[in-house]
Amino acid sequence: MQKLLYITDQDEYVDHSFIAPLFEVYLKKYMTVDIVYFTDFKSDFEQKDAHRFTVPSRYKNSIISELMHNGVDIASYDFVMVRNNINIMKHVLKNRETYHYKALYRFSFPKRSIKMCCDKADNKAGFLSHMFHRSKTKKETKVINQCDAFLPTSQSMHQTFLPDVNIPSILCSPAINPDMLYDNQQHTGTQKRFVYAGTLDKVREFETVLDAFDALESDNWKLLISTRDSLYAQKMLDRYPTIRRQVQIFSAKTKASLLELISKADIGVALLPDIPIYNSSTPVKIFDYYASAVPCLMTDSGHTNSVFTDCVDAWFCDFTQQDISQKLAYLLSLSKEEVIAVGAKGQQRLLDVKNYKTLAKNIADALQTL
Amino acid sequence: MHKNHYDVLIVGGGISGSALFYELAKYTSVSSLCLLEKYEALATLNSKGTSNSQTIHIGDIETNYTLEKAKVTKRTAKMVEKFCLQYDLQDKIMFSHQKMALGVGEKEVHFIENRYHEFKELFPYLELWDVEKLKTLEPKIVYLDKAQTKVRPEPIVAMGTNTQYTTVDYGAMSEALSTQAQKASDIPTDIFYNTQVVDIFEKEDKTFEVHCKDGSIYTANFVVVNAGAHSLFLAHRMGYGKHMGCLPMAGSFYMTNEHFLNGKVYMVQNNKLPFAALHGDPDILAEGKTRFGPTALMLPKLERFKPGTYWDFFKTLNFDFHIVKIFWDLLKDSDIRNYVFKNFLFEVPLINKGLFVQDAKKIVPSLSVDDITYAKGFGGVRPQVLDKEKEKLMLGEASINPGNGIIFNMTPSPGATSCLGNAERDMREIVAHLGLDFDEASFLDDLTE
Numbered sequence: 001m002q003k004l005l006y007i008t009d010q011d012e013y014v015d016h017s018f019i020a021p022l023f024e025v026y027l028k029k030y031m032t033v034d035i036v037y038f039t040d041f042k043s044d045f046e047q048k049d050a051h052r053f054t055v056p057s058r059y060k061n062s063i064i065s066e067l068m069h070n071g072v073d074i075a076s077y078d079f080v081m082v083r084n085n086i087n088i089m090k091h092v093l094k095n096r097e098t099y100h101y102k103a104l105y106r107f108s109f110p111k112r113s114i115k116m117c118c119d120k121a122d123n124k125a126g127f128l129s130h131m132f133h134r135s136k137t138k139k140e141t142k143v144i145n146q147c148d149a150f151l152p153t154s155q156s157m158h159q160t161f162l163p164d165v166n167i168p169s170i171l172c173s174p175a176i177n178p179d180m181l182y183d184n185q186q187h188t189g190t191q192k193r194f195v196y197a198g199t200l201d202k203v204r205e206f207e208t209v210l211d212a213f214d215a216l217e218s219d220n221w222k223l224l225i226s227t228r229d230s231l232y233a234q235k236m237l238d239r240y241p242t243i244r245r246q247v248q249i250f251s252a253k254t255k256a257s258l259l260e261l262i263s264k265a266d267i268g269v270a271l272l273p274d275i276p277i278y279n280s281s282t283p284v285k286i287f288d289y290y291a292s293a294v295p296c297l298m299t300d301s302g303h304t305n306s307v308f309t310d311c312v313d314a315w316f317c318d319f320t321q322q323d324i325s326q327k328l329a330y331l332l333s334l335s336k337e338e339v340i341a342v343g344a345k346g347q348q349r350l351l352d353v354k355n356y357k358t359l360a361k362n363i364a365d366a367l368q369t370l
Numbered sequence: 371m372h373k374n375h376y377d378v379l380i381v382g383g384g385i386s387g388s389a390l391f392y393e394l395a396k397y398t399s400v401s402s403l404c405l406l407e408k409y410e411a412l413a414t415l416n417s418k419g420t421s422n423s424q425t426i427h428i429g430d431i432e433t434n435y436t437l438e439k440a441k442v443t444k445r446t447a448k449m450v451e452k453f454c455l456q457y458d459l460q461d462k463i464m465f466s467h468q469k470m471a472l473g474v475g476e477k478e479v480h481f482i483e484n485r486y487h488e489f490k491e492l493f494p495y496l497e498l499w500d501v502e503k504l505k506t507l508e509p510k511i512v513y514l515d516k517a518q519t520k521v522r523p524e525p526i527v528a529m530g531t532n533t534q535y536t537t538v539d540y541g542a543m544s545e546a547l548s549t550q551a552q553k554a555s556d557i558p559t560d561i562f563y564n565t566q567v568v569d570i571f572e573k574e575d576k577t578f579e580v581h582c583k584d585g586s587i588y589t590a591n592f593v594v595v596n597a598g599a600h601s602l603f604l605a606h607r608m609g610y611g612k613h614m615g616c617l618p619m620a621g622s623f624y625m626t627n628e629h630f631l632n633g634k635v636y637m638v639q640n641n642k643l644p645f646a647a648l649h650g651d652p653d654i655l656a657e658g659k660t661r662f663g664p665t666a667l668m669l670p671k672l673e674r675f676k677p678g679t680y681w682d683f684f685k686t687l688n689f690d691f692h693i694v695k696i697f698w699d700l701l702k703d704s705d706i707r708n709y710v711f712k713n714f715l716f717e718v719p720l721i722n723k724g725l726f727v728q729d730a731k732k733i734v735p736s737l738s739v740d741d742i743t744y745a746k747g748f749g750g751v752r753p754q755v756l757d758k759e760k761e762k763l764m765l766g767e768a769s770i771n772p773g774n775g776i777i778f779n780m781t782p783s784p785g786a787t788s789c790l791g792n793a794e795r796d797m798r799e800i801v802a803h804l805g806l807d808f809d810e811a812s813f814l815d816d817l818t819e
Contacts, residue, residue, distance in 0.1 A: 041433050041641055044436050231523060231524075
């Protein structure tokens with residue numbers, strides 16, 4: 001069986017991640033997968049089990065030698081994949097000839113571009129920042145083009161953020177885990193419960209969504225927000241005294257507790273501005289909602305409508321207060337049964353087109369062709 | 371000229387040397403033992419109660435330890451506890467305080483919560499304390515103001531306990547170890563004070579000749595050097611450990627003017643600077659006042675608060691291109707660079723207190739410069755080892771054992787906690803090398819769980 005070493009830039013204790021089912025379960029049917037996590041806090045290398053290692057983040061740029069030093073046989077790997085960190089990728093490429101592995105770069109999210117957007121929103125991004133950003137993108141492209149394959153989250157993300165990467169590309173998108181589906185816990189009563197799970201910041205402009213809720217005539221709804229940015233959420237909600245009592249903030253610590261919260265809701269909210277950092281791939285929260293068959297109200301973008309159909313397995317609207325309000329009013333008018341039907345269809349749609357089981361097979365097949 | 375021959379000779383009467391002295395005398399058939407101490411008493415340098423944080427580092431709240439490392443340190447830390455209980459030293463030199471590792475902010479809170487679940491099986495007594503619980507256990511870490519009306523805005527959580535022995539005066543424990551060693555055996559167990567070793571030579575008959583500054587010469591079948599940074603100095607003089615250099619890091623403390631914290635509060639450590647995380651400890655030598663620190667400053671000498679040793683530092687640093695590379699790599703990192711610069715400023719009069727308080731506010735948000743004073747005479751030197759072959763700063767302890775009957779140990783933190791564990795390792799080596807008997811059953815029964 002071939003071996004893959006997956007070096008993720010994520011923390012050892014991460015569990016909200018998309019990595020778990022794909023790399024820790026489904027891809028293992030086709031190859032041995034060992035995963036390297038990093039820790040900002042522990043001082044020493046740690047082997048968590050036969051296939052998981054934790055390395056102090058100070059060794060990020062010498063990861064191959066640090067793994068060798070701790071008894072990990074790098075020469076035994078056929079593939080070494082790096083997630084998102086270009087400096088680690090450089091180091092892995094430097095050692096490729098010595099250990100004879102194929103080097104792969106996984107591009108899960110355009111972190112630097114998001115930071116640029118945040119800086120722009122805060123009026124911090126000047127001319128120099130733009131120049132620096134462009135120059136970095138060029139350098140990154142140069143490094144990635146030395147790899148054997150590029151694994152973006154979507155073709156659209158590839159074309160939008162790293163268009164000059166011209167090596168073989170293998171799609172590695174978020175998907176639904178067919179072995180981890182939850183029942184939607186329908187509550188009694190007519191109130192509609194909405195849920196939003198994820199980051200809140202200036203770029204996500206969640207105020208537009210709150211404005212839309214605020215404009216509703218009906219108050220027969222509730223909004224549950226689960227975010228790690230609870231302070232930010234709190235401050236933002238303080239500006240909406242008329243709907244404050246209808247909004248509850250949670251901070252789900254684990255994937256399980258997040259899914260439990262989602263399963264108590266009727267409708268998921270994935271309303272994000274229609275800009276490239278959000279519309280070039282399917283937001284992970286959508287998979288979290290549909291894992292519990294919770295249907296989702298999402299921004300109408302090229303990406304979302306390539307997967308879902310409005311009013312069949314999801315609901316679309318433009319990211320404007322007026323359009324969101326109209327759609328919310330429509331959703332409040334739907335019966336429970338109608339909502340449930342959309343959720344079930346959406347879950348089935350994802351199982352058909354974005355499913356970790358099939359994704360793992362596609363990736364394994366594509367790696368064989370390198 | 372004084373000349374004596376011993377089966378085993380130990381250089382250095384700090385906690386590590388005393389622990390080995392004790393174990394050999396009590397549990398082996400060694401025929402004679404000698405301990406050479408440079409100063410007028412045992413443990414006048416880093417093992418002294420005022421030189422270190424007096425903590426038993428068992429691995430439960432030391433957030434830079436991996437689970438594997440904690441399994442090892444738990445065993446050695448329990449040896450310290452068992453020794454003290456065996457001789458009824460609890461509440462005399464060993465004390466029980468509340469202790470916790472505090473996470474501040476989302477990232478650290480996430481880490482502490484996960485770490486708690488990971489380590490709970492190894493340390494079943496650990497509890498996870500949320501902000502409400504902390505209000506009662508350690509209110510000063512919760513509130514922004516002295517009147518305790520306003521809770522700090524960032525999330526906090528702690529993992530800790532108030533059921534364990536946590537604190538030891540390692541200076542007093544060194545005395546207890548040597549006293550019990552001499553009581554435990556009828557063999558010669560000599561301790562010579564004011565005896566500074568300057569050179570060690572290996573003789574043709576495979577024994578060692580130890581030369582002292584006062585002209586005295588001792589010979590021994592086995593020599594163990596437990597002399598802090600001077601261990602490497604003496605190793606280099608014999609041609610051993612040339613691939614190592616020593617970087618002495620001096621730590622200073624600040625003392626509160628009154629009782630401040632109810633127990634030990636440790637911060638989440640940065641893996642790049644694990645020896646550098648600030649903590650607050652009730653000081654058993656200062657009427658329970660809280661001691662904050664340590665700071666960390668590179669000091670061009672091997673012993674703090676003692677004259678000289680500048681030249682010894684330059685020799686032990688073993689300066690060359692590899693050392694330059696290590697420094698360069700360290701200072702390339704902005705976290706380390708800022709840390710080095712900040713810690714330099716912590717020693718500059720007039721501005722030091724204000725800057726230190728800014729850092730210590732992460733533990734006690736309401737702390738002000740009027741609450742603390744620089745703890746004069748407190749603090750020691752940690753001999754951090756530089757590995758020239760790997761061009762890396764080694765974290766923790768280092769030992770040079772060429773296998774010919776001599777061992778050199780450098781034991782920065784958590785060296786005091788692991789003194790009896792390190793001594794066990796060396797004792798087993800000595801027993802094998804000299805063909806001695808070892809009463810393992812009694813040893814395990816007395817010192818391990």
